[in-house]
Amino acid sequence: MHPDTRMVHIEAPVPAASSPLAVPIYQTSSYAFDDPELIADGLNRPDGGYAYSRFANPTVRALENAVADLEGGAAAIATSSGMGAISLLLHSLVGAGDHVIAQREVYGGTHAHLRDLEKRFDIGVTRIDGRDPEELRAALTPRTKVLYLETVANPTGHISDLPALTPVARAAGVLTVVDNTFASPIFCRPIEHGADVVVHSATKFLSGHSDVTGGLAVFADRSRYERVWEHAVEFGSVADPFAAWLTIRGLHTLGLRMERHAANVTRVAGWLATHPAVSRVTCPQPGAAGHITGFPGAFCFDLAGGREAGVRLMSRLRVIKVAASLGSTQSLILHPAGTTHRQLTPEQLRESHLTPGTIRIAIGIEHPDDLVADLAQALDFVAR
Ligand SMILES: *Cc1c(COP(=O)(O)O)cnc(C)c1O
Numbered sequence: 216m217h218p219d220t221r222m223v224h225i226e227a228p229v230p231a232a233s234s235p236l237a238v239p240i241y242q243t244s245s246y247a248f249d250d251p252e253l254i255a256d257g258l259n260r261p262d263g264g265y266a267y268s269r270f271a272n273p274t275v276r277a278l279e280n281a282v283a284d285l286e287g288g289a290a291a292i293a294t295s296s297g298m299g300a301i302s303l304l305l306h307s308l309v310g311a312g313d314h315v316i317a318q319r320e321v322y323g324g325t326h327a328h329l330r331d332l333e334k335r336f337d338i339g340v341t342r343i344d345g346r347d348p349e350e351l352r353a354a355l356t357p358r359t360k361v362l363y364l365e366t367v368a369n370p371t372g373h374i375s376d377l378p379a380l381t382p383v384a385r386a387a388g389v390l391t392v393v394d395n396t397f398a399s400p401i402f403c404r405p406i407e408h409g410a411d412v413v414v415h416s417a418t419k420f421l422s423g424h425s426d427v428t429g430g431l432a433v434f435a436d437r438s439r440y441e442r443v444w445e446h447a448v449e450f451g452s453v454a455d456p457f458a459a460w461l462t463i464r465g466l467h468t469l470g471l472r473m474e475r476h477a478a479n480v481t482r483v484a485g486w487l488a489t490h491p492a493v494s495r496v497t498c499p500q501p502g503a504a505g506h507i508t509g510f511p512g513a514f515c516f517d518l519a520g521g522r523e524a525g526v527r528l529m530s531r532l533r534v535i536k537v538a539a540s541l542g543s544t545q546s547l548i549l550h551p552a553g554t555t556h557r558q559l560t561p562e563q564l565r566e567s568h569l570t571p572g573t574i575r576i577a578i579g580i581e582h583p584d585d586l587v588a589d590l591a592q593a594l595d596f597v598a599r
Contacts, residue, residue: 238274238277238460238463239273239274240274240456240457240460241265241268241272241273241274241456242456242457243268243272243456244267244268245266245267245268246264246265246266246267248266254266257270257271258270260441261290261440261441261444268453268456269448269451269453270448272454272456272459274456274459274460274463275293275453275454275455275456275459277459277463278291278293278431278454278459278460278462278463278466279291279292279293279431281463281466282400282415282417282421282431282433282466283433283434285400285404285466285469286395286400286404286405286406286413286433287404287406287407287435288406288413288433288434288435289434289435289436289437289440290433290434290437290440290441291431291432291433291434291440292431292432292434292440292443292444292447292453293417293429293430293431293453293454293459293462294429294430294431294432294447294452294453294454295428295429295430295452295453295454295455295458296416296418296428296429296430296452297322297324297394297396297414297415297416297417297418297419297429297430298324298325298328298416298430299430299450299452300414300415300416300430300431300432301324301325301328301394301414301430302328302450302452303432303443303446303447303450303452304392304412304414304432304443305328305329305332305361305363306446306450307442307443307446308360308361308390308392308412308443309332309336309338309360309361310336310360311336311337311338312336312337312338312358313338313339313358313359313360314338314339314340314341314356314358314359314360315329315332315338315339315340315341315359315360315361315362315363316340316341316342316343316351316354316355316359316361316362316363316389317329317340317341317342317343317362317363317364318342318343318344318345318363318364318365318368318373318375319342319343319344319345320345320365320368320371320373320568321363321365321368321369321394322365322368322369322394322396322416323369325363325394329363339356339358341354345364345373345375345376345380346374346375346376346379347376347379348376348379348380348382348383351380351383351384352383355383355387355389359387359389360389360390361389361390361391361392362380362381362384362389362390362391362392363392363393363394364377364380364391364392364393364394364410365393365394365395365396365397366393366394366395366397366398366403366405366506366507367397367398367403367499367507367511368397369394369396369397369513369541371497371515371568372397372497372498372499372511372513372514372515373499374499374507375393377391377393377403377405377408377409377410377506378408378409378505378506381408381409381410382409384409385409390411390412390439391405391409391410391411391412392410392411392412392413392414393405393410393412393413393414394413394414394415394416395413395414395415396414396415396416396419396420396542397419397511397513397541398507398509398511399420399421399469399473399511399542400469401469401470401473401474401509402473402477402507402508402509402510402511403506403507403508406433406435407506408506410435411434411435411436411439412432412433412434412435412439413431413432413433414430414431414432414433415430415431415433416429416430416542417429417430417431417462418430418540418542419540419541419542419543420469420472420473420476420512420541420542421462421465421466421469421542422458422461422462422465423465423468423469423472423542423543423544424461424465424543424544425540425543425544425545426461427458427461427462427465428458429454429458429459429462430454472544472580473509473512474509475580476510476511476512476578476579476580477509477510477511477512478583479512479578479579479580479581479583479586480498480510480511480512480513480514480578481510482583482586482587483576483578483583483586483587483590484496484498484514484516486587486590487516487590490594491519491598492518492519492520492524492594492597492598493516493517493518493519493594494517494518494519494572495516495517496514496515496516496517497514497515497516497517498510498514498515499511499514512541512542512577512578512579513541513542513575513576513577513578514575514576514578515573515574515575515576516573516574516576517570517572517573517574518572518573518574518597519572520572520597521570521571521572522552522553522571522572524572524597525550525552525553525571525572525573525574526550526553527593527596527597528550528574528593528594528596528597529548529550529553531592531593531596531597532548532589532590532593533589533592534546534581534585534586534588534589535547535548535576535586535589535590536548537549537550539555540577541577542577543577543579544579544580544581545579545581546576546577546578546579546581546586547576547577547579548574548575548576548577549574549575549576550573550574550575551564551567551569551573551575552564552569552570552571552572552573556569
């Protein structure tokens with residue numbers, strides 16, 4: 216054949232007597248079949264063989280299997296972002312005229328999506344505090360399809376009482392969906408406490424290095440997974456093989472990183488609590504909730520000097536970077552009243568559980584002495 220033809224049909228060897236230690240990146244959109252009869256099978260069911268990467272990809276499947284295993288689920292779907300997983304689930308599990316019960320304090324993107332569903336599809340949303348089974352019982356309606364919770368809420372650190380709420384939902388035939396991004400499966404496995412579906416922003420702790428946007432939905436039940444998989448194929452917000460590969464690489468050190476995040480949070484939060492420029496530290500106390508076994512890596516503190524102090528602190532930090540997101544090896548910090556919530560009045564800030572001097576910090580895995588020293592020099596500048 217001609218060089219032009221030979222160069223577009225280069226084949227990779229398939230190792231016969233050995234296998235690669237690292238998961239290979241299957242950077243391919245399609246798969247060629249020796250037996251054309253088998254192609255339809257790959258397009259009809261999730262484990263029907265690999266035909267087209269929107270339906271299944273071996274690298275992505277390796278990630279899905281790993282996180283399903285970690286969460287104690289039957290199967291998982293990897294998506295292109297955390298919101299990709301959340302919107303896929305809500306659109307798959309809830310239809311026009313149905314009802315959702317959601318924790319009041321949830322991630323901003325989730326809050327916006329619930330509002331959108333309410334307006335466009337006449338879906339009723341009742342918001343609850345998430346700690347009282349009686350409150351949940353009172354919110355149930357015959358149209359309730361989903362109870363939506365976060366193990367540790369972003370950003371307030373509010374901890375829902377998962378073990379108390381899931382039996383109430385189950386008895387009413389309502390599915391419990393839990394966003395476990397903050398706790399990670401190292402510190403909480405919601406399926407063990409009765410959740411039906413767990414979602415993650417893999418952008419955060421699971422990948423862990425600020426280089427991936429991704430999400431996952433993990434299912435306790437295999438048949439529910441298969442039904443949602445059909446929607447995932449229609450939605451098309453599936454994970455890319457390279458993002459999946461980076462997330463797999465991140466998972467190698469998830470346990471180590473979570474341990475270090477937790478130890479660093481204890482050290483930095485403890486130090487901040489004794490600083491005269493800091494009026495309050497709001498750090499989740501997982502000890503109080505038996506189902507969460509560790510300190511997640513992000514919390515809030517309030518500066519006594521309000522908005523101006525926040526702006527000064529941000530301008531002075533060197534090691535800790537001013538950036539949105541969390542769950543990275545790098546420590547990240549945000550001053551909502553000076554940035555994302557700049558247009559809000561003090562009254563409106565209070566409704567979002569913020570003050571003009573509230574700072575959100577996500578602690579990385581740097582040496583804790585360097586984090587404390589960076590905050591110390593910046594807080595000295597604030598006090599000057
Ligand atoms: C970041 C985040 C999300 C959204 O994830 P993306 O990957 O940014 O789409 C959802 N839930 C929580 C708790 C988050 O922190």
